[in-house]
Amino acid sequence: MLMSFLHPFYLIAAVLLLISLTLLQGLVEQLRNRAKSFFFLTLFIVAVNPLVNHRGTHILFYFRENPVTLEALMNGFLMALSLLAILILFISYNFVLTPGRFLYLFSKILPQTALLAMLTLRFVPLLIRRLDEIKIVQKSKGMTITEGRVKDRAKNGVSLVQILLTWSLEEALQTADSMKSRGYGVTKRSSYERYTFTKNDIISIVLLLVLFAGCLIGLFNGYGNLTLYPDLESTSMGGAEWSVFVLFLLYIGFPLLVEGREQFRWRYLN
Amino acid sequence: MARSSIYSGLIVTGMLGLLIFSIIYFPEHYLMISFLFIGLTLIPFLLRFEMRKITGKELVLLAMLSAVAAVSRVPFAAFPSIQPTTFVIIVSALVLGAESGFMIGAMAALVSNLFLGQGPWTPWQMYSWGLIGFLAGILRNTWFMKHLWGKALFGLITGFAFGWIMNLWFIIGFLGEITFSSVFAYYATSFYFDLAHAVSNVFFILVFSSGWIKILQRFKRKYGLLAT
Numbered sequence: 364m365l366m367s368f369l370h371p372f373y374l375i376a377a378v379l380l381l382i383s384l385t386l387l388q389g390l391v392e393q394l395r396n397r398a399k400s401f402f403f404l405t406l407f408i409v410a411v412n413p414l415v416n417h418r419g420t421h422i423l424f425y426f427r428e429n430p431v432t433l434e435a436l437m438n439g440f441l442m443a444l445s446l447l448a449i450l451i452l453f454i455s456y457n458f459v460l461t462p463g464r465f466l467y468l469f470s471k472i473l474p475q476t477a478l479l480a481m482l483t484l485r486f487v488p489l490l491i492r493r494l495d496e497i498k499i500v501q502k503s504k505g506m507t508i509t510e511g512r513v514k515d516r517a518k519n520g521v522s523l524v525q526i527l528l529t530w531s532l533e534e535a536l537q538t539a540d541s542m543k544s545r546g547y548g549v550t551k552r553s554s555y556e557r558y559t560f561t562k563n564d565i566i567s568i569v570l571l572l573v574l575f576a577g578c579l580i581g582l583f584n585g586y587g588n589l590t591l592y593p594d595l596e597s598t599s600m601g602g603a604e605w606s607v608f609v610l611f612l613l614y615i616g617f618p619l620l621v622e623g624r625e626q627f628r629w630r631y632l633n
Numbered sequence: 634m635a636r637s638s639i640y641s642g643l644i645v646t647g648m649l650g651l652l653i654f655s656i657i658y659f660p661e662h663y664l665m666i667s668f669l670f671i672g673l674t675l676i677p678f679l680l681r682f683e684m685r686k687i688t689g690k691e692l693v694l695l696a697m698l699s700a701v702a703a704v705s706r707v708p709f710a711a712f713p714s715i716q717p718t719t720f721v722i723i724v725s726a727l728v729l730g731a732e733s734g735f736m737i738g739a740m741a742a743l744v745s746n747l748f749l750g751q752g753p754w755t756p757w758q759m760y761s762w763g764l765i766g767f768l769a770g771i772l773r774n775t776w777f778m779k780h781l782w783g784k785a786l787f788g789l790i791t792g793f794a795f796g797w798i799m800n801l802w803f804i805i806g807f808l809g810e811i812t813f814s815s816v817f818a819y820y821a822t823s824f825y826f827d828l829a830h831a832v833s834n835v836f837f838i839l840v841f842s843s844g845w846i847k848i849l850q851r852f853k854r855k856y857g858l859l860a861t
Binding site: 411414415449450453456457460462465473474475476478479480482483484486487489490491494498508509513514517518520521523524525527528529531532535536538539540542543547548 | 720748
């Protein structure tokens with residue numbers, strides 16, 4: 364959706380809706396931390412587009428004898444907004460879809476891969492702790508990764524990882540044996556389920572599908588997309604365009620409505 | 634072998650068909666098509682892994698190597714794009730084979746992103762690192778991978794290839810007009826990062842690969858995986 368509706372009004376509305384969603388979810392800190400890198404990435408896309416792309420009829424000015432066109436500027440602006448919306452969406456995504464839920468989703472389709480991912484996920488904090496211990500011990504022997512030439516630091520870094528490798532592979536044999544003694548692979552594995560499918564979920568899915576289909580129909584009839592070439596279209600919107608816009612707003616704003624309803628009920632109706 | 638090559642043939646032709654179809658019918662939706670593309674490439678590998686009967690020891694070995702590959706980025710946090718993850722994936726694949734190499738690469742990417750935050754780049758990283766592991770495993774018995782210079786050359790090429798594939802999701806999706814000059818400009822800005830990755834791969838392979846391969850072979854025997 365965010366990559367297809369390349370129209371300034373749609374995308375600005377989407378960015379605003381998604382920012383309010385992250386704010387409502389209490390992700391102010393994450394948003395603030397990334398604001399700077401988001402800003403420069405957006406600026407980069409807006410700036411690069413007119414420099415490499417000279418298509419279009421509305422020439423604004425010449426930069427080193429190359430025409431800078433309004434179309435290219437608009438194109439860069441749209442692309443940047445689209446990327447911005449997706450990046451903001453992922454802040455909220457990472458908050459909602461925790462690793463546990465992510466693996467739960469995949470354990471239905473790919474149980475063995477999900478188990479492998481879960482084991483790997485569990486080893487990562489363990490290995491980071493071990494790496495710290497190794498670092499301290501090796502530092503007393505004069506091996507450091509914070510000083511000296513890049514070559515030596517890189518060499519020391521991999522030496523640390525090598526110690527980690529032998530230590531952990533040795534230890535992991537125990538994990539494997541303990542899995543075997545508890546009967547791994549004897550029968551089909553069962554899994555613990557925490558999530559149930561409720562009536563609300565079905566209603567949400569149906570609503571989202573209807574909105575999605577409405578948006579797609581609008582898109583295929585040429586709404587919600589600013590024509591840049593050969594002639595730059597005006598950004599103003601006519602009658603039918605507004606109804607597609609409303610569908611789009613409802614689709615993007617759906618999580619905001621759900622989240623807002625929950626918070627309202629929690630704060631005011633309790 | 635015969636059956637798997639029929640499958641790979643089908644997949645390759647299917648992908649080509651999908652590519653041509655997408656260029657004709659959806660010229661403006663490169664990014665979505667590319668995600669479909671990546672997804673469809675990942676699925677056969679994951680399904681094959683699902684269908685294999687796998688022992689606890691093999692599972693733990695794969696998980697531990699993926700975790701080591703993911704964590705090996707930690708001591709290198711100070712330098713951008715110098716990290717031994719690619720090196721760990723290559724040597725593991727050289728010892729354990731193509732399928733294990735693919736799983737280790739894909740898992741390392743997935744899990745490190747579960748910690749660092751997912752993004753549209755996750756499937757691309759899974760794909761690139763998985764592919765590096767897969768290729769290293771496929772080529773492990775060829776004459777040039779038996780030599781140290783062959784492995785170093787492989788590290789050099791894959792170092793650049795990784796960056797080039799990772800550039801694609803951004804270019805396809807967000808650079809707008811895909812022209813030769815815009816793509817060239819973008820690749821030129823990433824050149825030094827790719828170079829650093831490639832050179833560090835070569836360095837790690839030259840200095841550490843024989844030692845690491847020895848270690849992994851010992852553990853392969855210890856885990857009872859001599860037959861594979």
